[in-house]
Amino acid sequence: MPGNLEAIPQENLEHCAAALKVLAHPVRLRLVEQLLAGRWSVTQLAAAVSKPQAEISQHLGKMRAAGLLKAEREGKEVYYGCLDPACATIIQCIRKHCP
């Protein structure tokens, strides 16, 4: 029977599953990719991925709520930037391992 000696604590597992769930969307992965290269406003990001503003705003909001991104208002614009280092690791991981 599988041993569960050094098992990842349940709490962590659930937290991580939730974070992965947020990342697990093609548009959001693309946004994270862009954000690893700098800070960008919502409009810039929407243009970069060719999607309507409302959709991008919702994706960004979801990632922000999950603690994956940070947002800073500057005048009319809100600039998003990458926060969580694990995000970067996942993206690197994807670059390397994905077919």
Place this chain on the structure above:
Amino acid sequence: MPGNLEAIPQENLEHCAAALKVLAHPVRLRLVEQLLAGRWSVTQLAAAVSKPQAEISQHLGKMRAAGLLKAEREGKEVYYGCLDPACATIIQCIRKHCP
């Protein structure tokens, strides 16, 4: 505006998002964790995570369909084992970076 010079190809992004989506579930993460430590039958895995057989079978089936796991029948039992190396990387990543 964000540059998309060395952008991850769209096809890869979608494939990866799909794979992450499959991983993004606490029970499935736990199963992958167990499977990184060896091969186990469905019954053994169900006992290890304290869930009904049908549920575990469905989780395993989903991961298998996504190419994350392999399954081998041996007599009455079906043994599952970890296939995708990216899975392992993700789990290591979780061990390290998750709070």
Place this chain on the structure above:
DNA sequence: TTGAAACATCAATAAATCATGATATCATAA
């Protein structure tokens, strides 16, 4: 060839997610 163990699949409801269009908020310039 019957029975039982081990898995897989199915069906159905509930719940979560997605995309979309409309509307609301916020900040600034005129």
Place this chain on the structure above:
DNA sequence: TTATGATATCATGATTTATTGATGTTTCAA
């Protein structure tokens, strides 16, 4: 103060996903 650009939120319907219990299948031993 009003108009406008930038962003967020809301409401909706369509599509997935999760969970559960019941039913099928496969394998082997008696």
